[in-house]
Amino acid sequence: MTKTVTVSETTSPTQQSAPTILSISRRPLAGLPILLLAMLTICQLALVTPLHAADSVFTSTTAIKEEAVRFAGEGKLFLKGPVDPYLTGTVVTAGLFGLTYLFDEKIRDEFAGSHHGVMRGITDAGNAVGNPLLHLGVAAAFYGAGAVTDQTKVMQLGEEMGEALLLADGATFLLKGVIGRGRPYQVDSSSSYRPFQFKDGYDSLPSMHTASSFALAHVVADKTDNFYGKAACYAAAGLAGFSRVYQTKHWASDVVLGAAIGELAGAAVTRYRNAPAGSVTLAPMSIEGAPALALLGKF
Template sequence: MTKTVTVSGRTSPVQQSRSRFLSITCPPALLSFSLLLLIAVFQLALVAPLQAAENVFTSVSAIKEEAGRFAGEGKLFLKGPVDPYLTGTFVTAGLFGLTYLFDEDIRNEFAGSHHGVMRGITDAGNTVSNPLLHLGVAAAFYGTGAVTDQVKVMQLGEEMGEALLLADGATFVLKGAIGRGRPYQTGSNSSYRPFQFKDGYDSLPSMHTASSFALAHVVAAKTESIYGKAACYAAASLAGFSRVYQTKHWASDVILGAAIGELAGAAVTRYRSAPAGSVTVAPVAIEGAPALALLGRF
């Protein structure tokens, strides 16, 4: 005999948290839009005119070039916290530690029902900072540049995509490895379940924030206007604030996410601005055998 027990027809707080986590992390409508955008870009690139610039959709040499470039940028990204941003690393560590002390106070300040103008602003901030949407935007720029033979537009899409892959990849790995409980999941900012990959225990660092700052760095590097640069970082900062305001992340999650995003964007722009003749060494595999490759601009 099977016994069923219902308590006031309501789900438990944990079930509510998991449901909210799933809906926030990957909204079905946004996921569908991003996938459709990627498919459309791919199809447009395939039917691009013959005179269009080589791109990763149609050229093997372009794929190889992109792989080599991404490897070089990855190396700069990994060593960036020590060289050349050691001072920045110490500053970030200090900010992270200080914010960590006040995480729970900040969460409590923003806890409760949200409504009015601030709710609308932070709803928008959460939506436009979704990493899937950012990847779709990068693909759209790249595809448009490939189809219309506008190399600068295609290059901007490349840089966006490379920075996003570095930032999102790093945060994805760290989230699962650290396993920090989200503010709506646990009452303490020091609740961890490392390497368990549980819903609601992937708070540190904030991927939305990292993705937003990576994109902001790349776009800001393309404009000479101080107001344009400020607008890029203001939008990225709104993303981080929105995650904290709506208790999706601890404040210290946002600090680390912003640092990772900025580091990823800087790795891409630094690699591309390297003077001709500069090289870097990166591990590769040749017919299954480990080897080292010299990557650079000549």
């Protein structure tokens, strides 16, 4: 059972934008067949289920408020995660990042040149399935289908996917512009930076494709009891990260940090959802237009 107690509190949002990099030819429709396949699967689920729309963010202001409180709580866990409870993982990730950083240029040179044949096809597929917009579309499709068919588990899966993706994509989007690292096809040195300038070709660190893929993989794997199912989720995420390096769209260390951010985002969502009874968290919210602070807990 979840109880909410509110106390007055003020908040003020900020917003920042950054340009999109289009220096290397992209295939914006490459992931469309996969998205259509996912939507077709969901539609088939809907056909065998009586339509009875459940409360959702599309139909209920209460659901919107609950989602805002929940997302704020997950965001708090996401920010605390590198220190509590994943301090050891943070140290390991920092070491791995530093090691790959030293060899970034050698790895880039190893994969540089003409790409063709089987590996080109595999990494094209990896880039397609790692597209953050495709991931958000799949999450929205699951959420919408679950809401329309009154399938709570389907809707919750889409909800968790979306929350993890927003955390991962939002964090990487912000870091990209702040860090301003040159992409491997843009600069000769892996240590070339233009921080806070939001320049084309200087948004390499971290990899959003990788972060988004690992966030999605964590949420789906959490719902899967089968070891091979979990392994498949992370194999797909790993392929997305490898493809970014193989096609020289990211440095290897970009992918390491992106994977860590994605895993952290997914873990924040599943930890919040699986919080034991007696746990509480504070989160900002709005009540009839007035800023407030919510105390959310399970008792």
